[in-house]
Amino acid sequence: MIKFFNTLSGKIEPFKPIVSGEVKLYTCGPTVYDYPHIGNFRAYIFEDLLKRFLVFMGYKVTQVMNITDVDDKTIRGANADEVELNEFTKKFIGVFFENIEALNISKADHYPRATEHIPEMAEMIKGLLEKGYAYKKDGSIYFSIEKFLGYGQLSNINLEELRPGQRIESDEYEKESAHDFALWKSKKENEPFWETEFGPGRPGWHIECSVMSSKYLGQTFDIHCGGVDNIFPHHENEIAQSEAYSGKKFVNYWLHCHHLVVGGEKMAKSKGNFYTMKDIIDRNYDPLALRLLLLSTHYRKMLNFTFEALGQSDASLQRIKDFLYELRNHPFEEGESKDVSQLIDEQMNNFKKGLSNDLNISVALTAIFDMIRKVNILISQGKVYSKDAEKLISSIRSFDRVLAVLPEEEEEPLPPEIMKKIEEREKARRENNYTLADEIRNQLLQQGIVLEDTKDGVRWKRK
Ligand SMILES: [Zn+2]
DSSP: OOEEEETTTTEEEEOOOSSTTEEEEEEOOOBOSSOOBHHHHHHHHHHHHHHHHHHHTTOEEEEEEOBBOSSHHHHHHHHHHTSOHHHHHHHHHHHHHHHHHHTTOOOOSBOOBGGGOHHHHHHHHHHHHHTTSEEEETTEEEEOTTTOTTTTTTTTOOGGGOOTTOEEOSSOOOGGGOOEEEEEEEOOTTSOOBOOTTOSEEEOHHHHHHHHHHHHHOSSEEEEEEEGGGIIIIIHHHHHHHHHHHSSOOEEEEEEEOOEEETTEEOOGGGTOOOBHHHHHHTTOOHHHHHHHHHSSOTTSOEEOOHHHHHHHHHHHHHHHHHHHHHHHSOOBSSOOHHHHHHHHHHHHHHHHHHHBTOOHHHHHHHHHHHHHHHHHHHHTTOOBHHHHHHHHHHHHHHHHHHOOSOOOOOOOOOHHHHHHHHHHHHHHHTTOHHHHHHHHHHHHHTTEEEEEETTEEEEEEO
16 A cells, blocks of 8 residues: 655545546646756655656556746846746756756656646636635735635644735745735736736736646646645645635645755755756766665655765665676576575565655665675575576666666667578568568567668667
8 A cells, every 4th residue: 555644634644546546646847947956856856756656556647747937036037137038938948858857857748838828827816706715906816815714724824823915926925924825916017918807917826836737637636746845835825726716625645845955954046055957967976876866865854965975876876787787797597596586576575665655765775775785695606597687687677667767778789690680681682582581570570679671771679
């Protein structure tokens, strides 16, 4: 059974998706106003681990990650650079996708952009006005937090501290200042705006996620993720907007990832204590070592970033690669051993059990490194055989379907007897002996080699 800590209940709960075997997952994406720092990627890597683990356990996962390409920060950035908003955000959207590729973060099914969903946002805001949860003031529209009785359920905000009727326009604010928040901000000088039936302006940040999640995942879905700093006000406000609008429960499980800190302080743009992917690559670190570092501390614990720790992750990663190299190149004797099969089963079990328990990554990583340590001893004692080596390689590859810290499997060269057959077929084709050529092609197919004739000659791949 898979269990997760649900921020909404404050407890570890068994995970039960709405539709058996399927998971609908929403992850708050980047605000594209600057180069992301590695603290941002801690949350995306946690979400990727979660997704990959669910897929590994047989779930069909649909993931949506929004791109916030209009908000206070992006507008400020575009104005400072004196360019159009979309020109400004385009650059950082590109950087974001380059970075997630380097970190082996699997692609979401949808990356909706806020600016492409303004009519849907206007629709939800209109509904909230009609239902009496929202009101107009000076051309802007605010959500009235006192109207929504469930306000504060996620962040456990002290309801006595609520200041209903007082308004806040800014997208981000502290827990101590819970106010009616802006759904729609009236048109201002030097700001992009959209025309709607309730007047020109632009959306607030929170409404973006309410609209884009329900559009792609439905009004009620399984898991919503983000960093702990999203809990208030962002996620609290998402719940208020969505539930007030639909009258249904918005999300069943809320999972939040803790901060990446540097010297005890949260890594943040505003503090200037951050590193970008470029900083990591410029110092010659493998982005996948960073991935391993960022996922190797449990997601609900704070993680202190140091280059020393990054170096240790790099060494751990190298240990896995060395192990694979040994398995591929050691002259093993023919045969197999029950001990090795048993060890693999045992550690695969520990790996799954660990991750099933609220993504307990320490248990999962221990399973892998224990297996490597024990097998290395067995190899030195001559107790590992050729079949075992194959099974071990495929078990490491299985673990890596979840961790995704190894580079793509390199194509191994074909054995010489196969290469010879391909040449023979080429010769037959040149001599117009198509019967022989087809015969050889079929033989190779049975051995798992698919041939493709292109204008540049024949190409092969493994089936
Ligand atoms: Zn969001």
